Amino acid sequence: MRTNLTKKEIVNSIYMQLGFPKKICENLLEDFFTIILQELIRKKKVKISNFGTFILRHKKSRIGRNPKTLENKIITDRNVILFKPSKELKKFINADGK
DSSP, rough: OOOOOOHHHHHHHHHHHHOHEEEEHHHHHHHHHHHHHHHHHSSEEEEEEETTEEEEEEEEEEEEOOOOOEEEEEOOOOOEEEEEHHHHHHHHSSOOOO
């Protein structure tokens, strides 16, 4: 089952744990995302210790096919963000009820 985690829920969690005003928590979260995005654009790679690595990769244009209509179309070249979790994150996720 898939659930979405919204920015509002993250802000509320920060607010409950740290006790800062919600506006400060919201600014903190926005600044965090901005730093990650700026570093990705600048260096193509952002590593967060004990969490994982975000990598910006360029994909070339290619021919794709619509599965319903079987119509061929060109998929334009674009940048994609990949995430590789750290060993610690994998270990934490796979821990049995710990």
